[in-house]
Structures are given as structure tokens and as C-alpha cells.
Amino acid sequence: xxxxxxxxxxxxxxxxxxxxxxxxxxxxxxxxxxxxxxxxxxxxxxxxxxxxxxxxxxxxxxxxxxxxxxxxxxxxxxxxxxxxxxxxxxxxxxxxxxxxxxxxxxxxxxxxxxxxxxxxxxxxxxxxxxxxxxxxxxxxxxxxxxxxxxxxxxxxxxxxxxxxxxxxxxxxxxxxxxxxxxxxxxxxxxxxxxxxxxxxxxxxxxxxxxxxxxxxxxxxxxxxxxxxxxxxxxx
Numbered sequence: 001x002x003x004x005x006x007x008x009x010x011x012x013x014x015x016x017x018x019x020x021x022x023x024x025x026x027x028x029x030x031x032x033x034x035x036x037x038x039x040x041x042x043x044x045x046x047x048x049x050x051x052x053x054x055x056x057x058x059x060x061x062x063x064x065x066x067x068x069x070x071x072x073x074x075x076x077x078x079x080x081x082x083x084x085x086x087x088x089x090x091x092x093x094x095x096x097x098x099x100x101x102x103x104x105x106x107x108x109x110x111x112x113x114x115x116x117x118x119x120x121x122x123x124x125x126x127x128x129x130x131x132x133x134x135x136x137x138x139x140x141x142x143x144x145x146x147x148x149x150x151x152x153x154x155x156x157x158x159x160x161x162x163x164x165x166x167x168x169x170x171x172x173x174x175x176x177x178x179x180x181x182x183x184x185x186x187x188x189x190x191x192x193x194x195x196x197x198x199x200x201x202x203x204x205x206x207x208x209x210x211x212x213x214x215x216x217x218x219x220x221x222x223x224x225x226x227x228x229x230x231x232x233x234x235x
Contacts (some may be wrong), residue, residue, distance in 0.1 A: 002103045002119055002173060003049045006093045007039060009107035010056030010080050024058045025218055026107030027065065030226045035217055036062070036107060040070050041235045046115040048103065049074060052096050054089040056080035087189040094176055104191075106170040112212030113171050121150065121208050128178040130206035131196065132171035134214055139165030143192075145207060152205040155197045166209060168192065178203065 009026040027034045040051065051073050055062055059079050066075050078093035090104055101122070103115065113132040122130040131152065133145055139158070144165035146154040156165075172191075182199055183189065196205060217223040 001047065002099075002101055002115065003047070004052065004097050004099050005043050005048050005050070005103040005105065006052045006054055006078075006090055006097075007036070007105055007107045008054050008086055008089055009036065009062060010054050010059070010083070010089055023061050024055070024107075027058075027061055028217060028223065030217070030223075030230050034065065035110075035226070036066075037070075038110060038230060038233055038235070039105065039107065040073055041233070042110070042112075043103075043115075044071055044073055045235045048115075050097075051075045052078055052093045053107075054078045054080070054093045056083055056089070083188055084186075085188040085190050087183060087191040087194055088187055090174070090191055091180065091183055091185060094180065097176065100176050102174050102176055104172040104174060108218045109170050109214070109216040111169040111171050111214045113169065113208070113210055114212070117210075118171070118208045119173060121206060122173045125150075125204070125206055127173075127175075127206040128199075128203040129172060129174045129196070130208055132169040133166050133207045133209045134169045135164065135166055135209060135211060137164050138162045139167055142167040147207045147209070150206055150208070152196070152200050152207050155200065166207070168196075169214060 009024060026036045053062055055077055063077055068075050076096055078096055080089060084092060111132060118132055140160050140162045143158045144156045144167055145152055215222050215226055217226050
């Protein structure tokens with residue numbers, strides 16, 4: 001099973017500025033505690049032991065708050081001196097990780113994925129990577145994913161058309177060597193565009209589609225909705 005997770009917490013939070021402007025987006029308070037607390041409790045439930053925060057904007061706020069541990073989770077920091085994007089941030093964080101298989105998730109969204117099921121599908125099929133995906137009734141503001149036998153066969157740009165689709169839920173397991181061998185060091189790049197979409201034809205990327213609870217607090221309406229919905233957070 002996976003023991004280490006990278007949490008991407010380095011974004012500027014542009015969409016949330018009207019609500020939160022003095023802390024990094026993942027540190028926004030939901031019921032008087034940082035949103036990251038909920039992610040950490042979720043990861044602890046699945047026996048993740050080590051966390052690497054990939055930070056940039058206002059990174060010191062996260063580091064001063066969590067220091068080196070949270071409820072027996074070991075915490076480390078990969079700090080970007082300049083923005084590296086989702087892909088570059090992950091690649092830099094991997095320098096701190098010895099494990100071959102690593103969980104990655106966004107610090108500003110929560111997707112209730114069964115991480116044991118996710119890992120078992122990834123491991124059994126020996127994928128190069130796996131994306132936790134979700135079916136939504138309206139995919140107009142998302143790019144969508146096409147699959148066959150749980151293998152990703154295509155990525156479709158967002159169309160703005162209101163129709164059902166399968167979307168990237170922002171939770172991944174990566175094979176460290178494959179990711180490093182197919183990306184450049186110390187440059188700004190997107191894991192979505194410059195890794196998944198670039199290499200899906202020549203690699204084996206799995207899709208683990210589930211219908212767990214999903215919320216993205218980077219959207220002001222969802223941030224306000226989280227204040228109510230996380231009162232009964234199950235982890």
C-alpha cells in the first residue's frame with residue numbers, strides 16, 4: 001500500500017480572492033480549521049504515514065502552522081521559489097521521496113476515494129499511473145476523459161456544453177520512475193497537459209471511476225457550501 005502523499009498546495013487561489021486573501025487557498029478556514037486538516041485526517045484514515053506539501057505562494061503560513069507533524073503524520077515541505085505548475089511541483093517534491101509509488105492530491109479539493117481500491121487497481125494492472133475519476137451530470141466546465149476497460153483512451157477539452165461526463169478528480173498514484181523519465185526538471189509544466197495528455201497513447205494510465213463526495217473549495221460557492229457540509233466530516 002502507498003505510505004507517502006504529495007499535497008499540491010502552491011497555487012495563488014485567484015478564484016477565491018473575494019472570500020480568502022490572506023492565506024494560501026488550502027489553508028482557508030472551513031468551520032474554523034484549515035481545509036488541509038480534513039485532507040490530512042482522510043489520509044491518516046488510509047494509513048498514509050508521510051506527507052510532502054508542495055508549496056509556493058505564502059508557503060510559510062503552511063509551514064508555521066503544521067511544522068513537522070500532524071496527528072502522527074510526518075510532514076515535509078517542497079518549496080517552489082518560482083511557480084512550477086502542478087507537474088513541476090510534483091517533480092520537485094519527488095526529490096524528497098524514496099518510495100516508487102506515490103499518491104498525489106490537490107490541496108484545494110476533496111474527493112472521497114477509497115485509496116485501498118485505487119491502489120489495488122493500480123498495482124494489479126501495473127499501470128504507469130492511475131487517475132481517480134468521477135462521473136458528473138454536467139461536465140460543461142471540465143475537460144473529460146474517455147476510457148475502455150478502465151484504461152484512459154482520450155482526453156477531451158472542455159466544451160462548455162452541459163452534458164454528463166467523466167472528469168479528472170485530482171487524485172493520482174504515480175510511478176515515480178515513469179514520471180521522472182517523461183518530464184523535465186525545474187520547469188513549469190502541467191501534469192494534466194504535459195504528462196497525462198501527452199503520454200496516454202504510449203503509456204498505460206488507468207482510470208478508477210467512483211462516485212464519492214467531491215468538492216473544490218477554489219470556487220467561492222463551493223467554499224461556502226463546504227462550511228455546512230464538513231460539519232459532519234466522516235474522517
